[in-house]
Amino acid sequence: MKKKFKGFIAVLMAFFLVACSGEGKQSSESAGNKPVESEGKTKTEMHAALNGQPPTLDPAMTAGASTKYTARHIFEQLLTLNSKYEPVPMLAETYNVSDDGKTYTFTLRQGVKFHNGKEMKAEDVVASMNHWLKASPAAKVAFGDAQFEVDGDYKVIFQLDKPNFETLDVLATPKQFAGIMPKEIAEAAGPEGAKEYIGTGPFKFVEWKQDQYIKLTKFDDYQAVKTEPDGMSGKKEALITDLYFDIVDDSSTRFAGLQTGQYDFAYSVPIDSYEQVKADSNLKTYMSLYGNLSLIYNKEEGALTDINLRKAVNAIINSEEVMLGALANKDLFELDGGYMHNSQKGWYSSTGKEAYNQANLELAKEYLQKAGYNGEEIVILTTRDYDHLYNASVVIKEQLAKSGINAKLDVYDWPTLMERERDPKNWNIFITGVSTVTTPSQILYLTYNQHGFTKDENIVNFLNDIKASSSTEEAKKTFGELQEYGWKEYLPASNLGFYYDFFPSTSKVEGLTILDGPLLWNTKVYE
Structure with a gap:
């Protein structure tokens, strides 16, 4: 291997891959819990x-x-x-x-x-x-x-x-x-x-x-x-x-x-039990950055193939209201519209932030008029298997109703939901967690798959340019342009904020x- 190329890879790794290594509460065991002493018989x-x-x-x-x-x-x-x-x-x-x-x-x-x-x-x-x-x-x-x-x-x-x-x-x-x-x-x-x-x-x-x-x-x-x-x-x-x-x-x-x-151990407990879990000396709490809570638009079929209707939905969203409804505690989320988390120094960008968390009903109505929206039913695909996804979907439905959008929740267990998500005839909006990734091409709503069926030549070109970049600065600049285009021109998804999983175990x-x-x-x- 040429030393130059090998060194470039090493620099890129060190520069980009800091998703869970430096800041905040991204991976931890609650300091308030007191585990039992490591003695006695194991199960x-x-x-x-x-x-x-x-x-x-x-x-x-x-x-x-x-x-x-x-x-x-x-x-x-x-x-x-x-x-x-x-x-x-x-x-x-x-x-x-x-x-x-x-x-x-x-x-x-x-x-x-x-x-x-x-x-x-x-x-x-x-x-x-x-x-x-x-x-x-x-x-x-x-x-x-x-x-x-x-x-x-x-x-x-x-x-x-x-x-x-x-x-x-x-x-x-x-x-x-x-x-x-x-x-x-x-x-x-x-x-x-x-x-x-x-x-x-x-x-x-x-x-x-x-x-x-x-x-x-x-x-x-x-x-x-x-x-x-x-x-x-x-x-x-x-x-x-x-x-x-x-x-x-x-x-x-x-x-x-x-x-x-x-x-x-439990992979999830009621969101509103967070303080109770932290205070219980018989339990341990593990915190971990999950990623974005995202509203995914179906761009393959149905009403939201119209960019003006997507912009109307995006203009309506009050992200803080959604995140509080989904997660109940401000310790568990951050309001930020970035495609990558702010601890990922090599990638993070604030471009397009003007289109994030607008909560602008009048602007939404302008876009609805441009879209010629006439009360068509908007199906929000969701599940009760994950409380935060269901709670977020309920809040989004209520916000859409204020602008006159006729939204309906279709509720399924998780395996059935994932099967229905694959068919664009079944839904218009899907709210899901998009976990932390280390490079832009791994962000699912930027590629053609069931997470919205994104098929846009400009996004493809941005991703290809990032992969072909000759420097970290060039890659980051292109990613910022991609994110701004995503928020202001194409809207593959509306990111609602970043959130943290908390996992409890017995002591x-x-x-x-x-x-x-x-x-x-x-x-x-x-x-």
Whole structure:
């Protein structure tokens, strides 16, 4: 590798990837909680209460949080992220980038076993990565038609048409990630994803009782790396034998179960219980920046294909009112319209901020007149599986009604919602969390997928220019132009603000860490 190109990648990583490393409350355990002393007998089971049933456990198929939270314990990636959100090897031993920046060669770790006993080899990695390249919108935007190729038993090649400094970040993303599975399973995966869940992770899949639980168990032949645990990288160890993800749709039930000890950890509890959880000496609280709460517009079909109607909706929105309604406590959100969080110094921009949080009813009415709106029904797709999404949808519906927009809530469980979201005939607005990413091409509402079906030549050109940038300054400038265009001209989405997840556990849980959600390896539960 030329030192110049290698150095450029290193500078870019250090400059851009500070999403969770420097400021604020992005990843922490509540200081007010007093955990029990680390002594006594540990449990062999851990029960984590999950918000809703995942649509699949194949991580390549969806950006949904419930899939990510479970699948990350079964599957591992070629590269992963450390606690500074830097890409580092996981199933790769090493990697090398060619002098021209277009060829990536990954040398694999040897002796790594799948849960079925088969050794992982290059053919498995290539099949898995190409399955992901086909399924992931972010991968399609970043890499086009590029494919992985086998080079012997323990080496794979990724050949690009042109250099792309986002490559390592996209490969290491924890969101809709590239989980490595046996070749025959990856190649057999259809439109709904893999039918068997066999990975290399510290836990292996046992059973999935629909609407009840997903059971994983310790993989005795797991081959851990020898480096210290650091984010999603480093040594992983299953310190409990059986890990249950109990599917509990009702947030109050999850909270009650946590208080009684039925559950050791909960992925979500009622938003208004935040202060109660923090004050309870029998509970721990973990804080983590999730990302944007975003109102996604369906631009493929229906009334909101009209930019003037999108601008009308955007003009109506009172973001503070929505965020308070969704999250109830100002500790849990920040009012900011950026596509990237302000801690991401290499990317953050305030361009287009004039179009954020306008709460301007008169301006909205002007745009409604331009759109020729005549009372057509606007369908807001939502779910009760996630309180903040449902609460935000209710507030948005009320705000739209003040301008005369006829909005209706269509409420489904999470798997059904995700299925309906794929068909543009089913909805006009979808309010969802868009998790923190490390590069612009990973922002789902900027690409053509079910998160709004964005198909705009200018946005494509902006993203391509960012990937081809010759300096960090050039990339950031172009991203600022993209964001301003998005807010003022195209409106793929209206960001409502950034928000934080808070995850509670009993005080008997130790070792749990957070990176883009909870990591349950290296975790003990005391009796």
